[in-house]
Amino acid sequence: MRIPILKLYNYLLISIQTEIDDQTAIQFQEDLLNEIHKTGSQGVVIDLTSVEVIDSFIAKVLGDVVTMSDLMGAKVVLTGIQPAVAMTLIELGIHMRNVPTALDLEQGLLKLHQELGE
Amino acid sequence: MTTQSCVMIQKEWDIVAARQLGREIAKKIGVGTVDQARIATAVSEIARNIYLYAGKGKVCFDVIETIDQKGILITAEDSGPGIDDLSMAMEDGFSTSGGLGAGLPGVKRLMDEFDIKSEVGQGTQIKVIKWVR
Numbered sequence: 001m002r003i004p005i006l007k008l009y010n011y012l013l014i015s016i017q018t019e020i021d022d023q024t025a026i027q028f029q030e031d032l033l034n035e036i037h038k039t040g041s042q043g044v045v046i047d048l049t050s051v052e053v054i055d056s057f058i059a060k061v062l063g064d065v066v067t068m069s070d071l072m073g074a075k076v077v078l079t080g081i082q083p084a085v086a087m088t089l090i091e092l093g094i095h096m097r098n099v100p101t102a103l104d105l106e107q108g109l110l111k112l113h114q115e116l117g118e
Numbered sequence: 119m120t121t122q123s124c125v126m127i128q129k130e131w132d133i134v135a136a137r138q139l140g141r142e143i144a145k146k147i148g149v150g151t152v153d154q155a156r157i158a159t160a161v162s163e164i165a166r167n168i169y170l171y172a173g174k175g176k177v178c179f180d181v182i183e184t185i186d187q188k189g190i191l192i193t194a195e196d197s198g199p200g201i202d203d204l205s206m207a208m209e210d211g212f213s214t215s216g217g218l219g220a221g222l223p224g225v226k227r228l229m230d231e232f233d234i235k236s237e238v239g240q241g242t243q244i245k246v247i248k249w250v251r
């Protein structure tokens with residue numbers, strides 16, 4: 001299973017709609033970095049509205065992908081984290097402090113727009 | 119008594135299957151949305167630990183009832199290598215695999231009751247309970 005990555009102007013948009021197993025998460029990490037490289041996109045929004053579980057493994061993959069993209073020169077914003085997921089993450093002890101987030105896809109795009117100074 | 123349902127853990131997808139079943143059972147007995155997420159996450163953590171460190175094992179679910187409470191009991195068992203220093207393994211950030219080390223201490227915080235037994239060379243058993251509020 002592969003998570004689709006859409007290109008919109010100079011942004012990449014990802015909406016995670018399915019339950020992700022570890023392999024899918026790792027594959028996504030690789031696919032996204034390749035896509036950033038290929039398209040030269042400077043901004044990425046990963047929308048997590050439909051994601052019901054973020055455990056420590058998925059959190060690590062998401063945190064890593066933000067750092068890796070950053071290294072490549074692309075800003076990633078995570079959007080739409082559900083209230084129950086946010087509470088669970090904090091109780092797990094995962095704070096994702098240096099991960100940019102926004103309420104929804106629209107706010108995420110706005111945030112990128114501001115940060116990239118366009 | 120109630121019937122027990124189990125998920126055998128031997129491949130990556132079983133981690134997903136286990137957390138889905140955990141959530142489903144929790145929902146059925148009236149657990150709220152946030153606690154459902156806590157349960158699904160806790161199951162994901164213990165199932166992944168089985169897969170990663172023991173290779174295989176199982177996660178079982180029981181609905182338990184006392185005079186004044188109802189809850190879900192989750193038992194995870196494997197016959198893997200066991201945990202050599204339990205108090206270390208229960209510390210935030212401790213990992214022998216380059217993980218976040220958030221699994222075991224996190225599960226303890228997410229659930230209402232937590233019990234772990236582990237014997238080197240024998241395996242590991244974890245029992246956790248979430249009560250319906």
Ligand SMILES: Nc1ncnc2c1ncn2[C@@H]1O[C@H](COP(=O)(O)OP(=O)(O)O)[C@@H](O)[C@H]1O
Pocket residue numbers: 056163167168171172196198199200201207208212213214215216217218219220221222223242
């Ligand atoms: N079922 C198990 N069998 C053997 N060792 C385990 C098991 N579960 C956990 N451990 C050990 O405890 C450590 C901490 O586990 P955990 O808190 O889930 O963090 P992580 O999985 O990120 O390392 C693991 O790194 C591993 O060494």
Ligand SMILES: [Mg+2]
Pocket residue numbers: 163166167217220221222
């Ligand atoms: Mg773990």
